Amino acid sequence: MLDIIFSEHTLITGLGLATPLLFCALGGSICSKAGNFNIALEGFMLIGAFFGVVGSYFFKSPLAGVLLAVAASLAASMLYGLFLLQFKAHEVILGFGFNMFAIAITGWLLEPVFGGKGSFYDPSIPSLKAIDIPVVGQIPVLRCLSGHNILVYLGWASVIVLYLLLYKTAPGYKMRALGENKDAISTNGLSALKYAYLVEMLVGVCCGLAGAYLSIGGLTMFTENMTAGRGFIAVAAVGFSGAYIPLAALASIVFGIANAVAIQLQGLGMPTQFVDMIPYILTILMLLPEMYKHKKI
Amino acid sequence: MKKEMIQSILRLVIALAIGLIVSSIFILCAGENPMEAYAAMLQGAFVGKLNILTTLRWSVPYIMAGLASAVAIRAGMFNMGLEGCIYLGGLAAGIVGAYTKGLPSVLHIGLCLLAAMLVGAVWMYLPSRLKAYHGVNEVIMTWMMSYIAVLLCQFLASEVFQKEEDITSAVQQVRTPEIMESAKLSQLVPPYQLNTSFLIAIGLCVLYYLFANRTKMGYEQKMLGMAPKFAEYGGVNVKRMQYYSLLFSGILGALTGAMEILGVHYRYVHGFGLDMGANGILVSLMGRLSPFGVPAAGVFMGAVQNGARAMSRNTNVSLDTVRILISVVVICITAEGLYEVLKIKKKMREGD
Amino acid sequence: MENIVLQLNHITKVFPHPEKPVVANDDVSFELRQGEVHALVGENGTGKSTLMNILYGMLLPDEGTITLEGERVAFKNPRDAIAHGIGMVHQHFMLVPSFSVAENLVFTYEPKKGIFVDLKEAEKIASELSETYGLYVDPKKKIRECTLSMQQRVEILKILFHGAKILIFDEPTAVLTPQESAELFKAFDALKKAGKSIIFITHKLKEVMAAADRATIMRKGKVIDAVKISGTSMEELAGKMIGKKIDVTVRKMKNTGGPEKDRKSVLRMEHISTEENISGMSLKDVTLDVKEGEIIGIAGIGGNGQELIVEVAAGLFRRLKQGRVLYRGEEIHKLSPGTMRSIGIAHITGERYIRGVSSQSDIYDNMVMGFHRKEEYSSGMFLRLKKLRAWIRELVQEFNIKTSSVTTPIMNLSGGNVQKCILARELSLAEDLIIAEEPTRGVDIGSIEFIHNQLLQKAGRGYGVLLVSTDLDEVLSLSSRILVMNAGRIIGEVDPEEPDVEKKIGLYMAGVGKADRGDRE
Structure with a gap:
């Protein structure tokens, strides 16, 4: 029984499940460092997921799907930025509104675009292909790292790229300064607003990729509200890791694997509802370390 | 005070106007005339006895959920898990209503409501406790709890309490057995769905008014929501206030669900509270947490939802259009800068 | 040229x-x-x-x-x-x-x-x-x-x-x-x-x-x-x-209370050490005593633990590692801010716009805080709104707060008038202890004089006052004794009358000189 749960297959599933979380957590970490508690990740991701299918369906190319997903999510995040930064909307309520908006608009579009209600699935639409890494694919256990689609590898690469961007480059310095002392930017005569928008752009791209992975990463399909709270799981992972990118990435991957393990429980006769609950319960567990931080106040 | 009132109403109108403009675009895209669609909506909401009474019937859960959300927001927190509480409350009332026998009606209804409130309190105990005493983020916590609650209700209703004949019947719905006659809230104007839960909701609004404007706790809660550091410094027991506010939000949420079940559905039907939590949060924001604003916004929301059904029946406009309308209003409602862009503030200033 | x-x-x-x-x-x-x-x-x-x-x-x-x-x-x-x-x-x-x-x-x-x-x-x-x-x-x-x-x-x-x-x-x-x-x-x-x-x-x-x-x-x-x-x-x-001739020499307060020996202690901190607060500051073995009719000044560069002394005294920070706080001989360091307030400890906070007022509320809501709990202004769980409103109007007049009505948003007032609102509230709530933290920071000269006079008057009537200020002149002119803080400790105590007092305080502020509180005078 245990060997079913802790098999290489579970590991592979876990890495897959972790990918959308990873992207979102990366975006969320940047937001958090820049002083924005962003709960709209969920909405951006859902919009990305929808347009991923649209791109893939109409251009017959998964790559076009990814690009369209990123573009749509980016547009949403810029709109979010406009309302947050320029119209000074309340962070939580705005994020809540955006999530509602994402569900509503993807639900609305489903019918005219695909002519169906609730969900859309068409096996003929191309999805992202799995790519094998040469040598690694032969080594036991390590071979779990191989055979994923391009977005999974991109996710791992993004951890490094975004880390370097945030901690080693001049724009990264400014983005981090946003969250700590905005005036340090403006008294040097630069526009803090510009960097705040840059942050929103980055989170838009990240969530777009997350969405694309969900809808065209494996099966090509879209169902209403298919993100099912993954954005919040990412937000929790960001909080758990103190928005430190490597730690947030690690948290997402561990979460993905834990989730994959949990899914195996269904095979052992656990009711589906309880299996579906597991990610939410894991998320709540991730919130708990905040208790210790809180004691400092 | 007066000036502030006018200003807040004006802001609401602007947010609504933007929402209507955006949804008009979507209606146009669907090949319909927005004016006709809105006319159908208005007619469906307000013209004729049936429509008016149905609007009032729908306003009950929104007023209730609005109060539930307002109680939390007033103390500076968000209960994003209202929907979960609504489902749980509904299930508790449905089960107690169906399985307790031989009680006089008042007692039976009271017992059902009490059971729902208890379940709501138990469910919100953990998030309330963790938020108030340990600083765990309540937004994510309650949101996650909501997902869990809905799944739990689905499991309980389908695997534990569903009757054999319902599984095999053509209804294709997860639902529990019908409640006893004694547990049903009576209709105010039979055969319309509007029932005594409307009176309960109005009563709760009055209580909320007294609490908010006349009591020590009400004052302290308001200060906590507006300026937590000030409240702490002024001697408000911040933790206890947060704890009870969130707990009460859950209790009122559960009550919302229970009243829906006892007054309208007469049995727990899975999915009965779809979007009710989110809309409740919007109602509390639109009503600016005020004891008069929340019921007004609740009736408005009832009209929108009821009208939207008529609209989608009579035109080619889907219910998602209304969701778009609502979400745009949520996005715009706190956007201060938007009103500055539209020069509202300036005009107000020149006006006085 | x-x-x-x-x-x-x-x-x-x-x-x-x-x-x-x-x-x-x-x-x-x-x-x-x-x-x-x-x-x-x-x-x-x-x-x-x-x-x-x-x-x-x-x-x-x-x-x-x-x-x-x-x-x-x-x-x-x-x-x-x-x-x-x-x-x-x-x-x-x-x-x-x-x-x-x-x-x-x-x-x-x-x-x-x-x-x-x-x-x-x-x-x-x-x-x-x-x-x-x-x-x-x-x-x-x-x-x-x-x-x-x-x-x-x-x-x-x-x-x-x-x-x-x-x-x-x-x-x-x-x-x-x-x-x-x-x-x-x-x-x-x-x-x-x-x-x-x-x-x-x-x-x-x-x-x-x-x-x-x-x-x-x-x-x-x-x-x-x-x-x-x-x-x-x-x-x-x-x-x-x-714009007018004023006396720039430092005014000294006159203690009008009874002889020093008979004065009872109002607030006493004994060997207080705390855990670190969010900015990493902690108190280390702090002992102080505020007696009736005394103004005890706490000097030091901002952020050397003064805010912690105030927070401990007001019940806002309760994570003590050792020591106890006594109010009229009774331990209070485990009590909540609410209880602290109900026994009559008033606190003029230094964080004026963060703690001192609710900046989105009107004058009335800001000044009711504290009175709403008093028996006079409530019956059971309900507030006596008429009485409260009349009382707030009275306070606004007494403290000469310049506003057209009590429903004016507090942020429409000048800094000096906001501070007067806080002062009016706290001084009227006080029973015998006033904690005054930066009471005149950013306030115009006219209001400074008013505020100083109010504090002196209260001390004259036998209230104990704990004055925390980074304005050395203020501490020197009001206090009967001065404690100097550095890095969470009370590093020295001086008498404002002694010669070269400023230089001495300066050295203490910089952390020079050990805590030689035993061998003063």
């Missing part, structure tokens, strides 16, 4: 306001000469900072021009001003706490290696600059671990790195000990020698006399006069600043 580097000509700046627009600068002209230290003197809210923000490109003037080295210039933003050799050390430092000294120094002007920031180069720049100007900093240290005076040095080096020729300092001594201030003034001399010109904003006349070559005095948005320091006196400056 000495070389004039900078002229501000007829600057006018009006801030719009719904009721009455504020004229922050009214036809202000200002001249800075090459290589001088020029003090810009005036009370709070007289438009000094506005003028400098215009010079620094943060604000655009409505009217008037700027001439820099004979050329007319207009700065659209600070980057313009920086490019023209103007640098500003703000009152609140513009540093990023989690960055190192070097990272802050080069912030927004980072040296690069490829696409990455060259940290080595930044550190080299920092230590080179540090050496050139004799301003010591540790390039690798994180800002949040630096003392305030080192943070200030980072700010100075930062603007020198930007190539500043004209350096503006906004109230630079507020965060320094008297000795550190003297050091800063020495640094001014070094900067002058290096050909820099300095504008020094302050309201402390002693510092003007000590450090400046010339001074421009502002009052209510206008320039009153520009004088040479060598040809003026403190009294003359004060007269020009306030």
